[in-house]
Amino acid sequence: MLLIPCPNCGSRDETEFHYGGQAHVAYPENPTELNDREWAEFLFYRDNTKGAFAERWLHSTGCRQWFNMLRDTVTYDIQAVYAMGTPRPATTGPAASEPGTASTAADSTTTGNAAPSTSSSSTTAPEGATK
Amino acid sequence: MANTAAINGINGLRDIRRSPASHLAAALEAGSIQGTVVLNEGPFQTMAGVRVDPRSEEGARIAAVTGGLPARCGDVAGTDRVSVLWLGPSEFLVVAPEEAHDSLGGDLIGSLVAALGEAPGQVVDLSANRTTFELSGPRARAALEKGCALDLHPRSFTVGTALNTEIGNIPVVLQKTGEESFRLFPRASFADFLGRWLLDAMREFASPEVP
Incomplete structure (x- = not known):
């Protein structure tokens, strides 16, 4: 069972969250110009990374906010938690461990992240949050 | 006293209401x-779901009605009659005694709606939700x-x-x-x-x- 540090609520049980798949999958600039193969690759093809993987999570029974998480797919080590719409943080070594991210996450609640981030999240969040 | 009379019968609907x-x-x-x-x-409670940016002007107007908005996860703001629970960075649950509801002589929902005005956000009567x-x-x-x-x-x-x-x-x-x-x-x-x-x-x- 994972203990996930939600940027708004602090560490919570994995069962309160829903997985949102790979993060940073940009919507095509001109979807109408794509051929079927390119469109299918945008829709269905995702990285299958071994190691640090940036993914989206929704705290569905908590604050109902989306956030990005950098998780090691081998060790399940949560290396970073960061806001929707921000670029993936650099992963240099085992610097950011879970207690560190939890403390920066608490700060982000008071500074930037507390606003209704509909503009940034709507671009990256999926159409329907599958239950 | 007027409130008590109202609770006793709004067209008889209050009498047949059953809690879940x-x-x-x-x-x-x-x-x-x-x-x-x-x-x-x-007992039944009057509840309202409020979505508003707490740092905005409309957020301040809502806070004036409820007696404050909670700032972070876990916080409960409000007065001794009305409590405001933090559900998300811009989502709050306002809980008050039943008689605060507009149909029973109160003015909670109406004053929240008026405080929000045309600004972005929402106020929804959730008294029967939970x-x-x-x-x-x-x-x-x-x-x-x-x-x-x-x-x-x-x-x-x-x-x-x-x-x-x-x-x-x-x-x-x-x-x-x-x-x-x-x-x-x-x-x-x-x-x-x-x-x-x-x-x-x-x-x-x-x-x-x-x-």
Whole structure:
């Protein structure tokens, strides 16, 4: 069972969250110009990374906010938690461990992240949050 | 006095209103162990779901009506009549006694709607969305811990805070109202399940403790 540090609520049980798949999958600039193969690759093809993987999570029974998480797919080590719409943080070594991210996450609640981030999240969040 | 008259009959609808766990009333009473852990369903409450940016102008207007908006997870703001629970960075649950509802002579929903005005956000009357369970007693925390992954120890879950979490695998807003008393807000459709789940969790405390 994972203990996930939600940027708004602090560490919570994995069962309160829903997985949102790979993060940073940009919507095509001109979807109408794509051929079927390119469109299918945008829709269905995702990285299958071994190691640090940036993914989206929704705290569905908590604050109902989306956030990005950098998780090691081998060790399940949560290396970073960061806001929707921000670029993936650099992963240099085992610097950011879970207690560190939890403390920066608490700060982000008071500074930037507390606003209704509909503009940034709507671009990256999926159409329907599958239950 | 006018409020009491209004409660007694708004076209008779108030009289036929049934709370979501009313059919469990006898079971809750039978399953409660006085002095150990007691469960009952609370009275109807007026609740409003508010979505507003708390740092905006409209957020300040809403805060003026409710007596403040909570700033972070766990916080409960408001006055002694109205409490505002933090559900998300821009989402709040306003809980007040039933007679605060506009149809019973109060003005809570109407004044919230007026405070929001045309600004971005929403105020929704959720009075029928959730019911209230009141769980109290020295073993209340032990009963909750059977199905809640949060740290409910008093050092981390203090009196006067409320958290949106899962209890018995269903989403519940859990408020700590006293050292040994909790308020649970499940959605109405989960009331039967949560009531029976809590009764089951409480059952062992009726027997003497096995050392």
